Amino acid sequence: MKTRHTSPAAQALYHVFIAPALSKPRTTQHLLPPHNHIRRFTTTPLLRAKTRAPELRTQKWDAEITARQIYLVDPVTNILRDPETGALPPPRTRYDVLNSIDTKTHRLVQLEPDEPGNRNFMPVCKIVDKKESYDAEKRKAKAAKTAKKLSARSSEMGMKTVELNWAIDANDLGHRVEKMKGFLTEGRRVEVVLASKKRGRKASLEECEGVLGRLRAAVESVEGAREVEGLKGKVGGFATMVVLGRPVRDIISEAKERGGEEKEKEQGREKEKVEEQG
Structure with missing residues (x-):
């Protein structure tokens, strides 16, 4: 058998690049992470759907x-x-x-x-x-929600404030009075704050009495509205008064009447539609 000889250059390259690689121990490459890092199978808890509270009934069906x-x-x-x-x-x-x-x-x-x-x-x-x-229960829930909302309006937390200057001109006074009447019609509690400007014109006693008269006339014009706290302070200086709007029960009764009228109209339209189809 003929012996194969290599050149000195080839041998040198072999000893530099090939031999060191062959002498190193072979390592196994892990495609998966170590055992302690493996993500185990888990179940994600289902999101709880929002459900109504069970209905409490006193009647049998x-x-x-x-x-x-x-x-x-x-x-x-x-x-x-x-x-x-x-x-x-x-x-x-x-x-x-x-x-x-x-x-x-x-x-x-x-x-x-x-x-x-x-x-x-x-x-x-x-x-x-x-x-x-179902419709009756829906109307009942709506009425209760409305009553709660109206009660919040008439409470101190829902109180509105109207600020006035004793020397206010007639037009501005008219706007403020109408604003207050709107609050009272909604059944709100309103605090009226009266003061005089430090550098402004001072109102006369007659003008001050006229402003108070306009305010009290506005309260009387809203059915059921009344003063719950009379004027506190100094006429012509800083003073406050608190008035309460229409009673909640009156507003609810009015809303029920409107709802009844709308229901009758709807039933009338349905009846006419059935007669036309017939």
Whole structure:
């Protein structure tokens, strides 16, 4: 076999570059991080959806009613007893009433609590339209929210302030008075601050009495508004008075009346639409 010889230059290159690399121990390259750094499988907790609080009811609905026989309020007249005789209607079975209604749109509601131990107890029940019941609850919640808002207006925290100068001119006084009347109409509590400018013209006693007269006339012009704190301080100097606007109950009653009128108009439009289609 013929021996293969290499040149001195090739041997030198071999000893410089190849031999050192071959003499080093081979290391294993890890594609994955060390064991203690491996991210283990975890489950992320589901975000909790916002849900309504469970509804608290004092009345039983549909299958919750345990009595076999019931007295049913007339669905048309919404009356239980006969107007002339005062007699109760013949009792009906709960099963029969539930089978006679569409439970998707109506429900049977027990209007009075059970009487434990009374085997002959027959509760008074009523068929309720679900949509009408929902609308009524919605109106009730809206009225409560409105009442809370109005109560906050009439409290000291919701008090408005109107500042006046005793020597104010007629036009500016008119604007301030109308602003105060607007607050009073909304049922707000208003603090009126009266003062005189240090370098301005000093008002006469007659002018001061005229300003007070305009303010009190404005309060009297708003039904239900009144002074809760009379004038405190010095006429012609620094003084304050607090007035309270319309009572909250009057504003709520007015809002209910407007809501009833709107409901009647809507029902009238629906009736006309049905008649046109018919």
